[in-house]
Amino acid sequence: MTSLLEKAFAEASKxxxxxxxxxxxxxxxxxxxxxxxxxxxxxxxxxxxxxxxEALMEHRSGQxxxxxxxxx
Numbered sequence: 001m002t003s004l005l006e007k008a009f010a011e012a013s014k015x016x017x018x019x020x021x022x023x024x025x026x027x028x029x030x031x032x033x034x035x036x037x038x039x040x041x042x043x044x045x046x047x048x049x050x051x052x053x054e055a056l057m058e059h060r061s062g063q064x065x066x067x068x069x070x071x072x
Contacts, residue, residue, distance in 0.1 A: 012023055058064055 012020055
Protein backbone atom coordinates (compact mmCIF):
# COMPACT_ATOMS: atom_id res chain seq x y z
CA MET A 1 0.00 0.00 0.00
CA THR A 2 1.32 3.44 -0.82
CA SER A 3 1.94 6.02 1.86
CA LEU A 4 -0.71 8.28 0.33
CA LEU A 5 -3.34 5.56 0.53
CA GLU A 6 -2.29 4.78 4.12
CA LYS A 7 -2.72 8.48 4.95
CA ALA A 8 -6.17 8.52 3.33
CA PHE A 9 -7.25 5.46 5.33
CA ALA A 10 -5.87 6.98 8.53
CA GLU A 11 -7.96 10.09 7.92
CA ALA A 12 -10.99 8.01 7.00
CA SER A 13 -10.68 6.07 10.25
CA LYS A 14 -11.42 9.32 12.11
CA UNK A 15 -14.85 9.57 10.48
CA UNK A 16 -18.03 8.28 12.05
CA UNK A 17 -19.09 4.74 11.21
CA UNK A 18 -21.79 5.93 8.81
CA UNK A 19 -19.34 8.27 7.03
CA UNK A 20 -16.78 5.47 6.78
CA UNK A 21 -19.40 3.17 5.27
CA UNK A 22 -20.41 5.85 2.78
CA UNK A 23 -16.79 6.42 1.78
CA UNK A 24 -16.19 2.69 1.48
CA UNK A 25 -19.27 2.30 -0.73
CA UNK A 26 -18.09 5.10 -3.00
CA UNK A 27 -14.60 3.64 -3.24
CA UNK A 28 -15.90 0.16 -4.05
CA UNK A 29 -18.26 1.59 -6.67
CA UNK A 30 -15.40 3.52 -8.26
CA UNK A 31 -13.21 0.41 -8.37
CA UNK A 32 -16.03 -1.62 -9.91
CA UNK A 33 -16.58 1.11 -12.50
CA UNK A 34 -12.88 1.06 -13.40
CA UNK A 35 -12.99 -2.72 -13.85
CA UNK A 36 -16.10 -2.43 -16.03
CA UNK A 37 -14.44 0.22 -18.21
CA UNK A 38 -11.29 -1.89 -18.60
CA UNK A 39 -13.36 -4.92 -19.64
CA UNK A 40 -15.30 -2.87 -22.18
CA UNK A 41 -12.14 -1.45 -23.72
CA UNK A 42 -10.55 -4.89 -23.90
CA UNK A 43 -13.67 -6.30 -25.55
CA UNK A 44 -13.62 -3.61 -28.24
CA UNK A 45 -9.88 -3.56 -28.88
CA UNK A 46 -10.13 -5.55 -32.12
CA UNK A 47 -12.90 -3.28 -33.40
CA UNK A 48 -10.86 -0.18 -32.58
CA UNK A 49 -7.79 -1.61 -34.29
CA UNK A 50 -9.88 -2.32 -37.41
CA UNK A 51 -11.30 1.19 -37.43
CA UNK A 52 -7.83 2.70 -37.04
CA UNK A 53 -6.49 0.63 -39.94
CA GLU A 54 -9.43 1.65 -42.10
CA ALA A 55 -8.87 5.33 -41.28
CA LEU A 56 -5.18 5.07 -42.12
CA MET A 57 -5.93 3.39 -45.45
CA GLU A 58 -8.42 6.14 -46.31
CA HIS A 59 -5.89 8.80 -45.38
CA ARG A 60 -3.08 7.19 -47.38
CA SER A 61 -5.33 6.85 -50.42
CA GLY A 62 -6.22 10.55 -50.33
CA GLN A 63 -9.81 10.09 -49.18
CA UNK A 64 -9.44 12.44 -46.22
CA UNK A 65 -8.95 16.16 -45.86
CA UNK A 66 -7.30 18.41 -43.31
CA UNK A 67 -9.74 19.61 -40.67
CA UNK A 68 -9.64 23.35 -40.14
CA UNK A 69 -10.93 24.22 -36.65
CA UNK A 70 -11.84 27.68 -37.90
CA UNK A 71 -14.31 26.11 -40.31
CA UNK A 72 -16.22 24.15 -37.64
